[in-house]
Amino acid sequence: MTGPDRTPAERSPDTDARSAPGPTTVTIDDCSLAFGDLSVLEGISLTIDPGEFVGIIGPNGAGKTTLLRAISGALEPDSGTVRIDGVDVHGVSSRASSRLVSVVPQDTSLSFSFPVRDVVEMGRHPHRSRFSSPGPEDRAAVERALERTRTAEFAGRPIDEISGGQRQRVVLARAIAQETPAMVLDEPTASLDINHQVETLELVRELVAEGRTVVAAIHDLDLAARYCDRLVLLADGAVSRDGSPSNVLTGDALADSFDANAVVTPNPVTGTETVTAFAADRGTEALPNRVHVLGSGSAAAGVLARLEAAGVDPSVGPVSSGDAAAETARSLGVDIVETEPFAPLSSAERDSVETLIRDAGVTVLADFVVGAGTQALLETLDGSESLVLIETRPFADRNFAGGAARERYEAYRERAIEVPGSRVLEGVTAAGRSRSRSQSSTSIDSTDG
Numbered sequence: 001m002t003g004p005d006r007t008p009a010e011r012s013p014d015t016d017a018r019s020a021p022g023p024t025t026v027t028i029d030d031c032s033l034a035f036g037d038l039s040v041l042e043g044i045s046l047t048i049d050p051g052e053f054v055g056i057i058g059p060n061g062a063g064k065t066t067l068l069r070a071i072s073g074a075l076e077p078d079s080g081t082v083r084i085d086g087v088d089v090h091g092v093s094s095r096a097s098s099r100l101v102s103v104v105p106q107d108t109s110l111s112f113s114f115p116v117r118d119v120v121e122m123g124r125h126p127h128r129s130r131f132s133s134p135g136p137e138d139r140a141a142v143e144r145a146l147e148r149t150r151t152a153e154f155a156g157r158p159i160d161e162i163s164g165g166q167r168q169r170v171v172l173a174r175a176i177a178q179e180t181p182a183m184v185l186d187e188p189t190a191s192l193d194i195n196h197q198v199e200t201l202e203l204v205r206e207l208v209a210e211g212r213t214v215v216a217a218i219h220d221l222d223l224a225a226r227y228c229d230r231l232v233l234l235a236d237g238a239v240s241r242d243g244s245p246s247n248v249l250t251g252d253a254l255a256d257s258f259d260a261n262a263v264v265t266p267n268p269v270t271g272t273e274t275v276t277a278f279a280a281d282r283g284t285e286a287l288p289n290r291v292h293v294l295g296s297g298s299a300a301a302g303v304l305a306r307l308e309a310a311g312v313d314p315s316v317g318p319v320s321s322g323d324a325a326a327e328t329a330r331s332l333g334v335d336i337v338e339t340e341p342f343a344p345l346s347s348a349e350r351d352s353v354e355t356l357i358r359d360a361g362v363t364v365l366a367d368f369v370v371g372a373g374t375q376a377l378l379e380t381l382d383g384s385e386s387l388v389l390i391e392t393r394p395f396a397d398r399n400f401a402g403g404a405a406r407e408r409y410e411a412y413r414e415r416a417i418e419v420p421g422s423r424v425l426e427g428v429t430a431a432g433r434s435r436s437r438s439q440s441s442t443s444i445d446s447t448d449g
Contacts, residue, residue: 024050024085024100024181024213031070031080040066041077042237048215053208055228056217057248059258062234064217065106065186071215072184073097084182098126102175104185106217108167110159116170117155120145123178145177148203164191172200176207183207185216189223201227225249225273233257249273251309263305265331268324278309287312287425288361288386288432293325294353294377295366299392300325302421303366308332310425315356318345318374325366344373354380362386362431364424365416367393370409371400378408386431387416390424 026048033041040063048054056064069075071082073089082089089097102123110119123145124138134142146152149169154162159170168191175183188204189197197220205227208214218224224231225245233241233248235257241248254260254275262277291307293300293316300316301324307314317337319326329336337352339345345353354377357363363384370378381387389412399406419427 025083026071026101026182026213026215027081027083027086028067028071029081029083031067031077031082033066033070033075033077040237041070044080044237044239046232046239046242048213050213051208051211053204053214053216053227053229055224055231056215056234057219057221057224057231058234058240062257063237064234067234068103068184068186068215068217071182072101072103074103095126098178098180100180101182101184102178102180104168104172104175104183104188106186106190108164108171108191113158113160115155116151116157116159116162117142117146119159119170120151120155120173120177123174123176126178141177141179145173148176148206149173150199165193165196168192169196169200172203181211182213182215185214187217187219189218189220197223221249221275222267222273225275226267226270245273249275261309263309263332265305265328268327276305276309278306286429286433288428289313290315290360291362291364291428292316292356292360293364293366294357294368294381295364295390296320296323296325296369297367297392298324299367299390299421301328303364303390303424304328304332304334306421306424307428308334312428315360317353317356318349318377339373345376350376353377357381357384362388362428364388364390364428365412366390366421367398369398369400370405375401375405378405378412381412387412388424388427388431389413389416389418390421390427391418392421 028044028046031041031044032039044067056067058064066075070077073094076090084100087100089100121134121138121142124134124141128135128138146155149172151166151169151173154166159167162170168188172188185204189200192200201223204214204216218228228245230243231245231248232239233253240257241253249264251263254262254264260277262275264273264275266272267274287310290313293303293314295303296319300319304314304316304325305328315335316325316329318339319329319336320341321338322341326336326338335356337349337356339349357380363381363386365387367390395406395409399409417427417431
């Protein structure tokens with residue numbers, strides 16, 4: 001069969017590579033790879049659609065870089081295939097595969113001190129014969145790549161005389177100049193400052209919008225969620241999860257794959273997932289099952305996140321609908337008594353809060369604001385046996401109920417366990433133990449009586 005009606009499998013490899021199709025599908029079919037007795041990839045199967053930006057995430061040693069090298073053709077799997085637009089990248093010449101997929105490696109060091117422009121021009125080698133000089137099309141592609149990556153300003157400098165972050169951008173420019181339909185990036189933001197991380201991934205998004213298919217290993221989960229269309233979570237050489245960032249980045253998935261104590265909440269600015277990981281807290285084996293948080297703002301939001309990550313069932317309220325604590329509570333799916341801003345508590349809302357406080361093993365006061373609507377809740381706290389106090393703002397700035405409220409709050413301070421927000425789990429654990437001892441003592445006293 002000849003002509004444009006040929007299927008991808010019926011095209012010759014070199015013809016397919018020369019055509020460098022725009023929208024390109026990357027298909028990984030049952031790929032396994034081992035180094036000696038060490039199995040690195042096990043039965044990986046993925047289809048990456050044309051114009052899709054897929055982020056590969058996972059803990060160290062999960063096989064991310066090995067998978068990228070298999071996609072680029074640098075490593076041949078022991079079994080399975082990798083096809084780009086129907087062409088097996090391991091069944092064609094290196095030059096042919098280099099017209100299908102370009103690579104931005106994690107290691108940007110070069111053996112020789114080439115000028116930056118010459119390094120970028122290396123991306124044009126697959127498009128011309130070995131000993132031919134760059135033509136007008138090659139030079140135009142190089143200049144476009146230099147401009148897009150903001151590396152033109154030091155194009156004449158030797159590659160070993162620029163910073164690591166600048167080298168990373170130069171290597172990206174080389175891949176852009178290569179003008180392949182598919183691109184593979186291994187930790188493209190690892191050596192960059194915050195500004196250039198965002199610039200780089202914005203540029204990758206532009207390339208995707210133009211039709212390129214991009215696969216990237218990304219260490220920063222927040223950036224991965226913000227810029228990738230889809231995430232693939234690798235663990236122990238296999239696909240653990242595959243889907244949208246919101247479906248892949250969950251507390252359970254991070255705990256299983258990263259052994260991480262973390263919570264996932266929406267970024268209030270971008271709306272994408274933000275991962276907050278916490279160190280394992282010592283001495284928190286006796287955490288109570290339920291904890292109620294009375295507070296607002298970032299202090300209460302941080303407490304909720306830490307409690308949820310530790311496996312505690314928290315609740316919060318009353319809190320106004322626009323407060324950071326309310327946003328966090330909704331994203332975590334915890335019980336919340338939500339009120340309209342500046343509105344007084346209704347009797348039903350007050351009853352709900354009082355029930356949550358009574359049912360909780362410990363109550364945490366986290367920048368609790370006392371006003372006309374919340375002052376009545378102080379009476380409920382009189383019967384709360386276990387209190388933890390967290391303050392980031394003076395009570396004088398949060399008290400709108402006068403001297404009586406101040407005196408009552410100071411009485412709570414005297415019997416509460418006061419800790420910084422970062423140690424709330426320790427405070428809650430200690431408060432829970434105090435309550436248990438008190439209940440045990442009460443039980444003994446009752447029996448003796």
